[in-house]
Amino acid sequence: MWAAGMIAVMVGIECMEAGSNTLSKAAMTNGMSDYVFVVYSNSLALLFILPSTLIYHRKRPCPKLTFLIVCRIFIVGLLSCTLQILMYIGIGYSSPTMASAMNSLIPAFTFILALVTRMEKLDLKVQSSQxxxxxxxxxxxxAxxxxxxxxxxxLFSRPLPNLHSFSVSLQSNWIVGGFLLATSSFLISLLYIxxxxxxxxxxxxMVVTLFxxxxxxxxxxxxxxxxxRDPNAWTLKPDVELITIVYSAVFMVSIRSVIYAWVCRIKGPVFVSTFRPLGMAFAVFMGVTFLKDTLHIGSVIGAVIIALGLYAVMWGKANEVQIIEENVISRVDSSSDKVPLLQNKSMEV
Structure with a gap:
């Protein structure tokens, strides 16, 4: 039940991120600055994270924060700042669909980095690794x-005149956007590690997310x-720009960051990254529903393959956990069998 709830939360996070990418593209089309957006969304997120952290740790004292841990958290902040800027600039050059497609590279990057850092083990003779x-x-x-x-x-849909430009870009801009988004995907994988x-x-x-x-x-x-250099870029407009900043601050920076850190501790970085390709399916759904794109057979086939791939990874992780639990139980049983013998011997002496 607990594992099912964690999976549902991760799926919901990917759905929210697909919505965030669509909103950010709409705001950028209206002239929102990528750099100012990152500043405002993270500043506003502090207003939610700070009181939440204080309330959470009011009766649960947090571990002692050392200088070394602060330095590590600074690396997280540096990676997060860089990938956010690259991601939103890349979305501006391309589209939310391209952003979701590049996010599908995150499981591969994370799996490779986890192998390099020995957080994951690969044994192709074992079914879970396969x-x-x-x-x-x-x-x-x-994807x-x-x-x-x-x-x-x-499914045919009539494109909306103002929103159809989301999926239209010059070829050169599309390549630049894809490169920036692929780079941000690699940084996200490194961030998980x-x-x-x-x-x-x-x-x-909570403390790690706050700092x-x-x-x-x-x-x-x-x-x-x-x-x-434009001072007007810092002026917030009460339209889609303000909605995007609030949405990103509450759901993407605040809630998502805490959940990712929590799941990384429990399940590891590879588990977190396996949900990223789902954003591709959500992006297609939102494109058809809100942007009035046309649904093609390739989108359906791709979504089915993504679901099969996610199921295979989840099965592999579950199989690993089951093997570990069985080994722990067998060790406990074997040790408990030896205890009465030792006790009887001590009594005879």
Whole structure:
């Protein structure tokens, strides 16, 4: 039941991120600055994270915060600031669908980094490792089928004149956007690894998220003040721009960051990354529903393959957990069998 709830939360996070990418593209089309957006969204998120952290740790004292842990959290803030800027600039050059497609690279990047850092073990003779490897490949393949193979249309929709430009971009801009989004995906994978490294030594997700958000706000403000020369860019407009900032601050920066840190500690970075390809299916759904895109057979096939890949990875992880639990139970049983013998011997003496 607890595992099912965790899976449902992760699926919901990916759905919210697909909505965030769509909103950010709409706001950028109306002239919102990428750099100012990162500053405002993280600054506003502090208003939610700070009181939540104080309330949560009012009766649960957090571990002692050392200088070394702060330095590690600064690395998280640096990675988060860089990937957020690259991601939103990449979305501006391309589209939310491209962003979701590049996110499908995150499981592969994370799996490779986890192997390098020895957070994951790969033994192709074991079924769980085979399932995780095949599932990762299937998820990536499904995401790219959605993007690069359309096929015959299934559901026709009349494009909205103002929103149809979301999926239209010059070829050069599309390539630049794809490169920036792929780079941000690699940084996200690296962020998962560093977060897991921190949380294992400092199991306080709220505190890590709070200080990470502080560092992101400071770093992004420095970058925005240097790069953004237009003073009008700092003026908030009471339209889709303000909605996007509030949405990103509450759901993406605050809630998502805490949940990712928590799940990384319990399940590891590879488990978190396996849900990223689901954003591709959500992006297609939102495109058809809200942007009035046409649904093609390739999108359906890709979504099915993504689901199969995710199921394979989840089965592999569940099989690993079951094997570990069985080994622990067998060790406990074997040790308990020896205890009465020792007790009887001591009594005879």
């Amino acid at each position: 399932a995780k490897s095949i599932g990762t490949i299937l998820s990536i393949t499904g 790219y089928i959605v993007v690069f193979y359309q096929g015959p249309p299934i 560093v977060q897991t490294w921190i949380i294992k030594d400092y199991p306080a997700e 990470g958000c502080i560092f992101v706000t400071i770093l992004s403000a420095i970058v925005a003040l240097i790069v953004e």
